[in-house]
Amino acid sequence: MQNSHRRYVIVGNGFAGTTCAEQLRKADSACSIALFTDEPYTLYNRLALPPLLRKQVSEQKVIIRDRAWHEKLRIDLYLETLVDRIDADERVAYSGEAGYPYDALLVATGGRPNPCESPGASGAENVFNFQYMADTLAISHQLESAKTAVAVGGSFIAYELAEAFASRKVETHWLLRGSRFLRRMLDEIAGEMVDDAARADHVHVHYGEQLRELVRTNGEVSKVVTESGLEIACDCVGIGLGLTVNTELLEGTGVEISTGIVCDDRLETNVKGIFAGGDAAEFFDPVAEMHYRMGTWNNAGAHGKVAAANMAGGDERYHDVPEYSSKLFSEQMITQFGISPEYRSDLETVRKIDREKKHYRALFFWKNRLAGAVMIGKGNRAGKRKYVDAIKAKQEFNPGDWESLLDWTAD
Numbered sequence: 074m075q076n077s078h079r080r081y082v083i084v085g086n087g088f089a090g091t092t093c094a095e096q097l098r099k100a101d102s103a104c105s106i107a108l109f110t111d112e113p114y115t116l117y118n119r120l121a122l123p124p125l126l127r128k129q130v131s132e133q134k135v136i137i138r139d140r141a142w143h144e145k146l147r148i149d150l151y152l153e154t155l156v157d158r159i160d161a162d163e164r165v166a167y168s169g170e171a172g173y174p175y176d177a178l179l180v181a182t183g184g185r186p187n188p189c190e191s192p193g194a195s196g197a198e199n200v201f202n203f204q205y206m207a208d209t210l211a212i213s214h215q216l217e218s219a220k221t222a223v224a225v226g227g228s229f230i231a232y233e234l235a236e237a238f239a240s241r242k243v244e245t246h247w248l249l250r251g252s253r254f255l256r257r258m259l260d261e262i263a264g265e266m267v268d269d270a271a272r273a274d275h276v277h278v279h280y281g282e283q284l285r286e287l288v289r290t291n292g293e294v295s296k297v298v299t300e301s302g303l304e305i306a307c308d309c310v311g312i313g314l315g316l317t318v319n320t321e322l323l324e325g326t327g328v329e330i331s332t333g334i335v336c337d338d339r340l341e342t343n344v345k346g347i348f349a350g351g352d353a354a355e356f357f358d359p360v361a362e363m364h365y366r367m368g369t370w371n372n373a374g375a376h377g378k379v380a381a382a383n384m385a386g387g388d389e390r391y392h393d394v395p396e397y398s399s400k401l402f403s404e405q406m407i408t409q410f411g412i413s414p415e416y417r418s419d420l421e422t423v424r425k426i427d428r429e430k431k432h433y434r435a436l437f438f439w440k441n442r443l444a445g446a447v448m449i450g451k452g453n454r455a456g457k458r459k460y461v462d463a464i465k466a467k468q469e470f471n472p473g474d475w476e477s478l479l480d481w482t483a484d
């Protein structure tokens with residue numbers, strides 16, 4: 074599609090925003106594309122931040138698009154430029170006094186990590202979140218001399234921190250408020266299997282623990298104290314307590330905000346011409362028939378593509394099954410696709426567990442349809458493509474047949 078001199082503004086140069094910019098240029102050689110980030114980096118691979126922290130890849134390998142790539146595609150990239158206001162009536166995005174008019178706008182601003190609110194945390198030099206390149210480099214530097222580190226939280230980010238601490242041969246403690254990792258998604262048995270994997274990597278896992286205080290010595294935390302009275306002397310604390318979506322720039326625009334920026338399956342918000350994508354979007358998934366937010370790399374890329382098509386005047390619908398896989402310490406692997414009980418409580422579950430092989434498989438059904446799955450275990454992903462296709466096609470299964478799906482093998 075050729076839209077002469079259409080002006081596009083994209084806020085956020087993560088995978089969603091940068092994919093969108095690339096697609097817009099493919100669709101229209103004459104348009105102008107302005108891509109903004111408040112970070113000092115061109116697109117980098119957030120999935121590679123844990124390997125960077127584990128010192129398995131270099132900083133250069135993590136950066137996946139350079140300046141020259143943007144120049145070649147004539148994408149005007151603004152680094153270290155916070156977009157702080159949108160005038161939706163005049164269709165102008167502002168960074169301070171500078172205004173950037175648009176015909177269509179994508180807000181792909183992701184989320185910022187929630188800070189640790191416990192006494193002693195604020196301003197401490199050795200307490201870190203783990204979301205940005207800058208966080209990764211700072212934690213990595215701290216780990217050069219750290220003897221004991223504490224990861225806090227029951228999320229993937231807290232897991233990644235614990236894993237990296239342990240792999241850097243630092244004595245590692247992992248504090249979780251709940252009774253297991255990802256407690257809204259995994260059941261007790263799956264939680265035990267992750268626990269086994271953590272302990273096999275010499276991680277001390279503490280459940281039902283909440284921080285009471287971080288004790289400081291000369292500006293640095295030297296000890297964490299929990300509500301139950303557990304005390305751990307440490308010299309590095311990593312925090313994984315969830316994200317807050319960056320929506321402030323949309324204040325006053327009338328764009329609906331809930332847990333994220335609410336948009337339809339075209340990724341357009343209730344304000345015409347304003348689109349949302351990636352971690353920031355609370356999008357409508359026509360397969361699961363609900364709005365939700367999904368914080369995965371593939372989903373961000375898929376959103377970037379759909380948003381670009383619609384910003385350029387097309388009518389493309391998001392129709393995908395979000396999925397991701399991750400290592401779980403040295404001995405385990407997790408794959409999740411579709412939705413899980415974390416997203417809706419009325420799913421029905423069938424399971425297959427082989428403790429000897431360390432395999433776990435749960436399939437989630439909704440309205441007689443396969444809605445999602447969690448698989449734990451190296452080599453336990455057989456049939457994955459078939460499951461994803463069945464979810465996408467909204468295929469129905471009799472409850473009597475659900476168990477047999479657990480043995481699907483064709484990939």
Ligand SMILES: Cc1cc2nc3c(=O)[nH]c(=O)nc-3n(C[C@H](O)[C@H](O)[C@H](O)COP(=O)(O)OP(=O)(O)OC[C@H]3O[C@@H](n4cnc5c(N)ncnc54)[C@H](O)[C@@H]3O)c2cc1C
Nearest residue numbers: 085087088089110111119156182183351352368369370373
């Ligand atoms: C450590 C880590 C490990 C991960 N591991 C996995 C994994 O194994 N598998 C997986 O699928 N996903 C993983 N994820 C999640 C995945 O990386 C994200 O879902 C994805 O990168 C989100 O992309 P995005 O484009 O939506 O947003 P982001 O990548 O968050 O990009 C948003 C950008 O917008 C900028 N910004 C925000 N507000 C403004 C503003 N007002 N003006 C200008 N710029 C702004 C932000 O600073 C940021 O640079 C991981 C994430 C992290 C942090």
